[in-house]
Amino acid sequence: MRRFFLFLWISSLLLAACFISSSAGQVPKSDTYSLRLQGFVWNHSTLNVLVVTADNESWWNPAYLNVTLRAIGQWNDAIAAFAANNSDFSYLYSLSLQPTVSNVTLPGYDVYVNWTDSSLSNMTDEVGLSQITPNFRSTIINCTTTLSVHTNHGSPLDNLDMQNIALHELGHSLGLGHSNYTQDLMYSTYNIGNSGEDISTLDVYGVATLFGWETLNATSFYPVSSWLNVSSVSLSSTAYQGLPVTPENAPQMIDNNSVVQFLVLMFEILIHPEILAIVILFFGLLIIIALIPKRKRATTAKANL
Numbered sequence: 001m002r003r004f005f006l007f008l009w010i011s012s013l014l015l016a017a018c019f020i021s022s023s024a025g026q027v028p029k030s031d032t033y034s035l036r037l038q039g040f041v042w043n044h045s046t047l048n049v050l051v052v053t054a055d056n057e058s059w060w061n062p063a064y065l066n067v068t069l070r071a072i073g074q075w076n077d078a079i080a081a082f083a084a085n086n087s088d089f090s091y092l093y094s095l096s097l098q099p100t101v102s103n104v105t106l107p108g109y110d111v112y113v114n115w116t117d118s119s120l121s122n123m124t125d126e127v128g129l130s131q132i133t134p135n136f137r138s139t140i141i142n143c144t145t146t147l148s149v150h151t152n153h154g155s156p157l158d159n160l161d162m163q164n165i166a167l168h169e170l171g172h173s174l175g176l177g178h179s180n181y182t183q184d185l186m187y188s189t190y191n192i193g194n195s196g197e198d199i200s201t202l203d204v205y206g207v208a209t210l211f212g213w214e215t216l217n218a219t220s221f222y223p224v225s226s227w228l229n230v231s232s233v234s235l236s237s238t239a240y241q242g243l244p245v246t247p248e249n250a251p252q253m254i255d256n257n258s259v260v261q262f263l264v265l266m267f268e269i270l271i272h273p274e275i276l277a278i279v280i281l282f283f284g285l286l287i288i289i290a291l292i293p294k295r296k297r298a299t300t301a302k303a304n305l
Contacts, residue, residue, distance in 0.1 A: 032181075033179065033180065033181040033184065033202055033234060033240055034179065034180050034202075034232045034233065034234040035177065035178075035179045035180075035184070035186055035202050035203065035205075035206040035232060035233050035234070036176075036177030036178055036179075036231065036232045037175060037177055037206060037209065037210060037228070037230065037231055037232060037233065038132065038172075038175050038176065038177050039138060039175075039224075039228065039231065040132055040134040040138050040139070040140045040175055041138065041139060041140060041175055041210050041211070041213065041224055041228060042110070042139070042140050042174075042175070042210075042211070043139050043140075043213075043221065044110075045094045045095045045096070045214065046094070046095075046096055046098060047095075047096070047097050047098065047110040047173075047174075048098050048100065048108075048109045048110050048111070049072060049097050049098060049099045049100065049109065049110065049111040049112075049113060050099075050100050050102060050105070050106055050109035050111070050112050050113070051065065051068055051072075051099050051100065051101045051102070051113045051114075052102055052103065052104070052105050052112060052113065052114040053101060053102070053103050053115075054103075054114070054115055055103050056103075057117065059117045059150075060115075061149070063159050063162075064115055064147070064149060064162060065101065066159075067159050067160075067162045067163040067166065067252075068113060068147070068162070068163070068166045069099055069101075070163055070248070070249045070250075070251070070252070071163050071166035071167045071170055071249075072097045072099050072166075072170065073245070073246070073248065073249035074163075074167060074199060074245045074249045074250070074251075075097055075167070075170055075171075075174075075199060076096050076097055076249075077243070077244070077245035077246050077249055078198075078199035078203070078204055078243035078244075078245060079092050079095055079096075079204055079207065080093065081243045081244050081245075082201060082204040082208070082243055086208075086238065089205075089208040091211070091214035091215060092204070092207070092208055092211065092214075094214065095207070095211055097111070097170070109142070110140075110142055111142065111143045111145065111170075111173045112142065112143070112144045112145065113145045113147065113166070113169075114144075114145070115146070115147050115148070115149055116146055116147070116148050116149070117148075117149055117150060118148065118150055118152075126148070126152075127147070127148040127151060127157060127161075128145070128146070128147055128148065128165040128166070128168060128169040129145070129146045129169070130143055130144070130145045130146075130169045130170075130172035130173050131143065131144050131145075132172070132175070137223070137224065138223075138224040138225070138228075139224070140175065143172075145166075145170070145172070145173055147162065147165060147166060147169065149162070151192065155192070157192070158193075159252065160194070160195070160196060160251055160252075161190075161192055161193070161194070163196070163197075163251050164185075164194055164196070164197040164251070165190065167185055167197055167199065168185055168186060168190065168197075171185060171199075171203060174207050174210065175206075175207070175210040176203065176206050176207065176210075179202065179203075181240075184200055184202060185197045185198065185199055185200060185203055186202075186203055186206075195251075196250065196251025198242025198243065199242070199243050199245075200241065200243065201235060201238050201239065201240055201243060202233070202234070202235055202240055204243060205233055205235060205238065206233050209228070209230065209233050210228065212227060212228070213227060213228075
């Protein structure tokens with residue numbers, strides 16, 4: 001009877017692990033996700049970003065600068081990773097956001113990032129806003145991005161929220177609109193208290209489409225509408241997934257506590273179903289190994305009696 005229950009327990013464990021693994025392997029259909037494009041494009045691929053701090057304001061926190069610089073680095077990492085895995089878009093290697101930090105606004109930059117103490121709307125919790133200035137030929141002249149440090153109700157945004165919102169707004173500054181997928185970085189609304197956001201293959205595919213002029217002759221850039229003849233993009237041959245970033249640019253849930261960082265890292269690893277299945281099998285085998293010797297000892301003792 002004990003053997004039967006042990007066999008039943010092991011079988012259930014294996015079935016559960018297989019179910020978890022098969023669930024992990026089910027990739028959502030990428031063609032159900034789409035991303036709107038704003039229709040305006042940059043005519044150069046090195047975008048100089050001026051990050052304007054508010055050092056003289058009582059509400060200013062240097063962490064705002066740190067998370068925004070990480071968000072810029074996260075975009076650079078994601079774009080490079082997408083180019084490395086998709087040879088058709090290798091021209092994205094030339095695209096980069098180059099940040100400069102200043103406590104005053106200076107002329108001549110492509111993207112300006114600054115902060116405000118209050119919400120950007122009296123009616124809603126609008127905590128990020130990017131305003132693109134294009135010319136009559138649909139070429140972007142510059143973009144001004146404003147990030148709020150408090151919600152409309154006065155609640156402060158933590159570092160993780162700040163980086164997520166900066167990521168979203170930088171996507172707008174590149175020319176992206178909103179995604180129809182609620183879990184995508186470029187979805188139109190954001191829930192305060194979210195975990196770290198990933199830049200998706202859909203997001204960077206949108207960027208690749210906007211910078212598709214890199215493959216054209218210089219005389220083919222205008223009119224923009226002749227080659228940028230779509231208002232939205234969706235994935236077909238590429239799976240929808242988050243793109244990797246370097247550790248220094250990854251969202252930091254806890255900045256100064258190495259123990260908590262380690263525990264968070266372990267938790268993030270274990271929530272991946274395919275890893276969890278392996279862990280379950282490993283501990284299951286340990287339990288089996290621990291049970292077998294005990295049973296042998298019990299059988300031997302009985303025989304000696």
